[in-house]
Amino acid sequence: MKPRVATVWLGGCSGCHMSFLDMDERLIELADKIELVYSPIADVKQFPMNVDVALVEGAVSNNENEELAHLIRRNAKFVLSFGDCATTGNVTAMRNQFSPDEIIHRAYVELAEADPTIPSEFMTIAKLLPQAKPLHEVIPVDGFLHGCPPTPDQIWFAVSELLAGRTPVLPNAYLRYG
Amino acid sequence: MSNVITIEPVTRIEGHAKITIQLDEKGEVRDARFHVNEFRGFEKFCEGRLMWEMPGITSRICGICPASHLVTSAKAGDDILAIGIPETAEKLRRLMTLGQWVQSHALSFFHLSSPDFLLGFDSEPAKRNVFGLMEEHKDFIRRGIRLRKFGQEIIELLGGRRIHTPWAVAGGVREPFDEERKARLLAWIPEAKETARMALDVLKKIHEQYAHDIPNYGNFRSLYVGLVSDDGGLEYYGGALRVRDGDGNTIADKIDPRKYYEHFGERSESWSYLKFPYYKKLDYSRGMYRVGPLARINICDYIETPLAEAERRIFKAIAGDVEVMNNSFYYHYARLIEILFAVEKIEMLLNDPIILGENVRAKAMINKREGVGVCEAPRGVLFHHYWVDSDGVIKKVNMLIATAQNNLARNRTVRQLAIQYLDGKKLTDGMLNRIEAGIRCYDPCLSCSTHAVGQMPLHVQLVDAANNVVDEFTR
Ligand code: SF4
Numbered sequence: 003m004k005p006r007v008a009t010v011w012l013g014g015c016s017g018c019h020m021s022f023l024d025m026d027e028r029l030i031e032l033a034d035k036i037e038l039v040y041s042p043i044a045d046v047k048q049f050p051m052n053v054d055v056a057l058v059e060g061a062v063s064n065n066e067n068e069e070l071a072h073l074i075r076r077n078a079k080f081v082l083s084f085g086d087c088a089t090t091g092n093v094t095a096m097r098n099q100f101s102p103d104e105i106i107h108r109a110y111v112e113l114a115e116a117d118p119t120i121p122s123e124f125m126t127i128a129k130l131l132p133q134a135k136p137l138h139e140v141i142p143v144d145g146f147l148h149g150c151p152p153t154p155d156q157i158w159f160a161v162s163e164l165l166a167g168r169t170p171v172l173p174n175a176y177l178r179y180g
Numbered sequence: 181m182s183n184v185i186t187i188e189p190v191t192r193i194e195g196h197a198k199i200t201i202q203l204d205e206k207g208e209v210r211d212a213r214f215h216v217n218e219f220r221g222f223e224k225f226c227e228g229r230l231m232w233e234m235p236g237i238t239s240r241i242c243g244i245c246p247a248s249h250l251v252t253s254a255k256a257g258d259d260i261l262a263i264g265i266p267e268t269a270e271k272l273r274r275l276m277t278l279g280q281w282v283q284s285h286a287l288s289f290f291h292l293s294s295p296d297f298l299l300g301f302d303s304e305p306a307k308r309n310v311f312g313l314m315e316e317h318k319d320f321i322r323r324g325i326r327l328r329k330f331g332q333e334i335i336e337l338l339g340g341r342r343i344h345t346p347w348a349v350a351g352g353v354r355e356p357f358d359e360e361r362k363a364r365l366l367a368w369i370p371e372a373k374e375t376a377r378m379a380l381d382v383l384k385k386i387h388e389q390y391a392h393d394i395p396n397y398g399n400f401r402s403l404y405v406g407l408v409s410d411d412g413g414l415e416y417y418g419g420a421l422r423v424r425d426g427d428g429n430t431i432a433d434k435i436d437p438r439k440y441y442e443h444f445g446e447r448s449e450s451w452s453y454l455k456f457p458y459y460k461k462l463d464y465s466r467g468m469y470r471v472g473p474l475a476r477i478n479i480c481d482y483i484e485t486p487l488a489e490a491e492r493r494i495f496k497a498i499a500g501d502v503e504v505m506n507n508s509f510y511y512h513y514a515r516l517i518e519i520l521f522a523v524e525k526i527e528m529l530l531n532d533p534i535i536l537g538e539n540v541r542a543k544a545m546i547n548k549r550e551g552v553g554v555c556e557a558p559r560g561v562l563f564h565h566y567w568v569d570s571d572g573v574i575k576k577v578n579m580l581i582a583t584a585q586n587n588l589a590r591n592r593t594v595r596q597l598a599i600q601y602l603d604g605k606k607l608t609d610g611m612l613n614r615i616e617a618g619i620r621c622y623d624p625c626l627s628c629s630t631h632a633v634g635q636m637p638l639h640v641q642l643v644d645a646a647n648n649v650v651d652e653f654t655r
Contacts, residue, residue, distance in 0.1 A: 019244020022296035033314040044309035093240040097221040105221030123451040
């Protein structure tokens with residue numbers, strides 16, 4: 003059976019996923035080697051069981067990110083913190099100097115016309131956590147891939163190593179933030 | 181238990197969203213809503229940063245169209261410096277903007293939407309994605325991947341990296357271009373043109389194949405808004421705003437984009453993090469407008485490149501005598517016309533000797549306390565508005581994002597599709613996927629606007645008025 007790979011998008015800009023797609027023609031090679039079981043670019047809605055590798059982009063920013071992070075940990079053998087937002091909080095955590103109320107007030111009251119309304123139907127939409135957190139503050143992770151976003155070569159290297167059953171040890175050139 | 185259907189998360193779009201569909205006692209659709217689920221707060225946390233940092237920070241709003249945010253932010257910076265930028269810099273920024281269009285539009289058509297068309301709306305969900313296409317449609321998808329790569333390479337060869345380059349700055353760009361990189365890009369042109377035409381051929385077959393479904397995909401009148409060039413041509417970087425109505429009448433023209441706030445307002449609702457912009461000269465209920473490829477092709481009088489102009493005429497002929505196309509399914513067609521235009525225009529720009537100029541950056545102090553930058557991002561017109569102090573420290577930020585501006589129309593599309601495809605008795609994955617496909621027409625980029633993924637599965641229960649489960653569905 004081919005290794006079961008998932009990619010997940012939490013509180014990030016999707017740039018890490020775009021860098022994944024920037025592997026270009028190598029994606030066709032990858033399609034032969036893996037089964038993509040869950041991803042924003044695929045239609046399975048429920049994070050599945052028995053995932054071999056999960057690449058997780060973005061910081062943990064709201065209650066739904068947090069619940070999903072725990073589910074990923076339960077169902078995936080190897081969880082990779084994918085990019086700087088997952089690794090450090092990065093841009094998503096720039097909001098941490100303010101309270102959620104302050105940032106919400108700016109966007110939905112000060113910058114709205116006529117009868118401003120605060121998004122509050124939390125049965126439907128997610129609720130911001132007081133702070134956006136890096137993934138490893140919420141669940142234990144098995145590896146970090148730096149970069150905002152990580153480069154396609156870096157991703158290719160990490161995924162290839164994982165598929166070969168090895169824990170990737172990144173060469174120095176890949177150890178950079180930003 | 182309630183009679184609400186939730187599709188969560190909406191997939192193969194660039195962002196995190198849910199759809200809920202409320203049924204009435206008879207099991208008929210009462211309302212349907214498109215909810216955007218997360219919020220990151222750029223408007224607030226950019227306060228206190230230097231104006232010079234804004235292109236680098238705001239490009240992190242979105243990994244799909246970072247170059248559009250970058251260029252728009254740099255333009256807001258130009259406005260604060262109150263200077264004109266060197267001609268070379270402007271042409272290079274134009275080149276990058278078009279590279280952004282090509283890569284983003286190729287992603288939308290090939291990677292995200294074509295699985296519905298080539299594998300079928302009712303095909304197996306586990307395979308209905310870009311990887312699923314690699315089995316039977318390898319050549320098609322390889323060409324799509326390469327077209328996206330061409331767009332990304334433009335950005336990389338100009339800015340040094342594909343995603344989040346710091347290349348554009350207030351006053352111009354950081355680095356001149358050169359002959360060698362120009363030659364590398366020119367070598368791509370024939371292949372890119374060929375792929376754009378192939379995609380148009382494929383789409384025309386899709387139009388025939390789905391002729392029966394297409395009239396349901398967001399088919400209603402609305403306003404259309406975007407930039408046009410000084411003489412009314414398709415525009416992507418400069419020009420002024422035009423507003424056209426659903427009958428093809430131009431109701432406002434040559435609006436200074438820096439004064440966007442006099443014409444467009446936003447409303448917030450309790451059930452979505454995405455606000456609802458509308459045209460203020462009409463009220464909220466009639467001020468719904470669409471932006472992006474469909475709007476741009478609808479509002480322009482011509483396209484300056486020959487192949488794209490020929491396609492625009494075919495597009496107009498399909499629209500018939502109303503002059504504008506009011507059906508959102510034709511976003512796909514408009515998008516492919518724009519790819520063709522972009523490739524042709526990129527070739528023209530590359531052959532323009534000005535782009536090899538050495539003077540690419542004008543320098544100035546902070547000369548104004550307020551600046552607005554505007555650009556046509558792939559999904560529609562994008563505004564960045566900054567207020568600064570005399571040192572250029574940001575006091576306040578507003579951004580009006582393309583995906584938000586389509587919010588009212590997208591919501592209406594969801595409702596139209598729900599009414600068409602759900603009968604309150606039987607649910608199938610294919611029906612629900614058609615509703616999602618209606619969303620994909622708009623190619624919404626929700627990271628741009630706010631943005632989260634739901635942990636709940638797509639689990640739908642259809643409940644009748646007596647609370648009996650009529651049907652149940654999980655994927
Ligand atoms: S690390 Fe950078 S590219 Fe990745 S999600 Fe965060 S901001 Fe985007």
